[in-house]
Amino acid sequence: MRRRVVSAVLAVAALSVVPVSAATIQLTASDSGFYDSAGNHTAQNQNYLTGRFDGSERRSFFVFDLASVSGTVTAATLNLYNPDVSPTLKGYVSPDPTESLSVFDVSTPLSTLTLGGVGIAGVFDDLGTGLEVGSVMVSPADNGQTVAIVFNANGLAALNAGLGGTIAFGSAITTLSGSAGNEFVFGFSTVSFAGGDVRRLDLTVVPEPTTLALFVLVLGTTGLRHLRRPRH
Numbered sequence: 001m002r003r004r005v006v007s008a009v010l011a012v013a014a015l016s017v018v019p020v021s022a023a024t025i026q027l028t029a030s031d032s033g034f035y036d037s038a039g040n041h042t043a044q045n046q047n048y049l050t051g052r053f054d055g056s057e058r059r060s061f062f063v064f065d066l067a068s069v070s071g072t073v074t075a076a077t078l079n080l081y082n083p084d085v086s087p088t089l090k091g092y093v094s095p096d097p098t099e100s101l102s103v104f105d106v107s108t109p110l111s112t113l114t115l116g117g118v119g120i121a122g123v124f125d126d127l128g129t130g131l132e133v134g135s136v137m138v139s140p141a142d143n144g145q146t147v148a149i150v151f152n153a154n155g156l157a158a159l160n161a162g163l164g165g166t167i168a169f170g171s172a173i174t175t176l177s178g179s180a181g182n183e184f185v186f187g188f189s190t191v192s193f194a195g196g197d198v199r200r201l202d203l204t205v206v207p208e209p210t211t212l213a214l215f216v217l218v219l220g221t222t223g224l225r226h227l228r229r230p231r232h
Contacts, residue, residue: 022074022206029199030166031063031114035124041116048080048199050101051094051173051184059127060171060186061106061113064201066163071207073159076151078103078134078169081198083188084144091143094183100175101185102135103149104128105158106168113168127170133158135174138185146198147185159203 032048035041037057048060062078082091092099106113108126133155138147151159159167176183 022204023071025069025203025205027064027066027069027201027203028197029062029201030065032061032199033114033116034058034060035116035120035127037121037124039117039119039121039124041120041123043114043116045190047186047188047190048171049184049187049189050171051099051182052176053182053184053187055180057124057172057176058184059124061127061168062171062199062201063110063114063166063168065166066159067165069163069203069205071163071205073156073163073203073205075204076155076159077202078149078151079198079200079202080147080149080186081189082138082142082145082147082186085188089188090140091187091189092138092140092185093187094185095181096175096177096183098137098139098175099173099183099185100135101138101147101149102128102172102174103133103151103155104170104172105131105133105154106170108168110166110168128172128174130170131158133169142185 032046033041033043034045034047034049035058048062049058050060051058062080084090104127106126107130108123112120113123131154132152134149134151136147136149155169158169173183173185
């Protein structure tokens with residue numbers, strides 16, 4: 001009998017150390033938009049044009065609901081569609097062959113960020129400053145393509161800290177030259193106009209350890225008690 005109890009404990013213990021497989025979770029942004037340099041944003045406008053357009057810089061944002069995500073995020077990629085609507089309506093427009101697009105953490109309260117308004121310059125500043133969570137070079141080759149921004153350690157830390165809630169990220173072109181002329185990416189990205197909607201966060205998540213380890217502990221304790229029980 002003792003052998004059977006010990007064998008059972010060892011078998012379950014062996015199961016408890018089997019590696020847990022990582023899962024891929026895809027989340028579509030619950031909201032997006034941009035603030036111009038004057039701090040203006042219309043809540044109904046989900047266009048995420050980023051850069052300078054018509055003499056004013058725009059910085060974009062993306063909101064994701066992490067309520068259904070648990071475990072540890074070990075990798076993350078932000079995927080954003082860059083339109084190619086027509087020969088004259090391109091997502092990427094710039095006199096330069098490439099631009100650097102950076103993604104940042106956001107400290108603005110989500111209720112303020114998504115509500116929008118006029119003259120909220122602090123939100124515009126926030127969307128292009130703080131911790132950089134990822135960056136990528138963009139070019140005309142990205143017109144009609146999905147741009148993938150791989151998150152760095154700062155991004156993973158922000159995501160893991162935000163699990164169970166809602167999180168936002170800001171985006172800005174950090175290589176704008178001069179102060180005039182159009183220089184942007186994700187132009188004409190309003191969903192109904194662009195004909196494509198990819199505002200997706202791909203997460204690789206390792207689930208939290210299950211209660212198996214606790215089960216092993218309970219079973220082991222029970223087994224030891226059984227072994228120590230005097231026989232009559």
